[in-house]
Amino acid sequence: MQHKETLHGHAAKEFERFLKDKHANLRGTVRAVSQRCASGIGRSADSAAWATETLHYEMDVTLSDRLRRQLAQIEAALERLARNDYGICEDCGEFIGLARLRALPFAQRCSSCQSRAEAQERRVRRPVLEPVFSGAGDE
Numbered sequence: 001m002q003h004k005e006t007l008h009g010h011a012a013k014e015f016e017r018f019l020k021d022k023h024a025n026l027r028g029t030v031r032a033v034s035q036r037c038a039s040g041i042g043r044s045a046d047s048a049a050w051a052t053e054t055l056h057y058e059m060d061v062t063l064s065d066r067l068r069r070q071l072a073q074i075e076a077a078l079e080r081l082a083r084n085d086y087g088i089c090e091d092c093g094e095f096i097g098l099a100r101l102r103a104l105p106f107a108q109r110c111s112s113c114q115s116r117a118e119a120q121e122r123r124v125r126r127p128v129l130e131p132v133f134s135g136a137g138d139e
């Protein structure tokens, strides 16, 4: 597909640097949170402190899930950058626009396709109960 407008030299470099920085940062955070998850639970004898620890642990698990998803988004964005696809709306194939990309570097759709997709998602999505200790044993 030929794109009328894409990300050119300077801006592409700017986004690449931004994404790589962000990627390195996030990886550090994911590692720190995983270590906290692995070592932070079950140390306190009294139940109030234990409850707090458990709560923190659950928050960490949720947090690290979210961070992992962000990492995957960044990796996908870097791949698109390498393929020269970065900034191209995956629905309509138009350039998303620099302003929108600066605000939302992982945007995969232009704003009109995004609001259409979100409206559709809201109709489809049901509440999902996540198992509390999921992810505790991975890696």
Ligand SMILES: [Zn+2]
Pocket (backbone or CB within 6 Å): 089, 090, 091, 092, 093, 094, 109, 110, 111, 112, 113, 114
């Ligand atoms: Zn679009």
